[in-house]
Amino acid sequence: MTEVEDAEDVTGPQWAAPEEVDDFDGPGPLFEGDQGQLAGEVRRTLVSLLKKRYISADRNPVDWRVLTQNRRLLESRLNELFIKLVVDADRGVAYKRHAHPDQGTQPFPTVLHDQSYSREETILLVHLRMLLRGAQLEDPAVFVDRSELMEEIANYRPAEATNQVRDEKAARAAIDSLVRLDLLIDSGDAERFRVAPIVEVLMSLERLTELVAWLKTLQPGDGDVAEGQ
Structure with missing residues (x-):
């Protein structure tokens, strides 16, 4: 029903961190x-761009x-695969677009595929984007507690919803999903996360406004929120 500007990466095992791979930069064919x-x-950085949702200067210094x-x-x-590279030097992030x-x-063929966010994930993304919007210029790092995220999702629970165990399970799953997508970054404390700056890049103010309006109309039983180009 509503879209967030982003595209999911191709699936597969994660590419090893640059510090952990063998040195294959010698002369001749590999x-x-x-x-x-x-x-x-x-080549290694090209693979990182294809496999990962994004790369960042602070978390992927070699690739950056x-x-x-x-x-x-x-x-x-990337252009030969009908993919555009987007680099935001101010925020230190780079990602791809179809x-x-x-x-x-007639659209181009693509090796990327769209990601569908659940209702709970969409609620969290809007909340994270609002937190980033209010970040101070001198200290742009934004942290959020798991309890705050759980409470934010609970704020949208319909009054007639009675299965609290199921709802809390869905909320925990949404948080874990955003961690896997590197939109919430492990801070070393299992109950606290850093909000990835890429959230602000991927969700424009216009899209944020649309999603906020959508959240105000949420009804029980709404399905997933499609993410696409």
């Missing part, structure tokens, strides 16, 4: 039959360095 032209570290040094080259490789043709109605 495997039998290798026709690739990119250096090993650039390679990206800033080889941005046009990486953009070229490209749309300038003319015509």
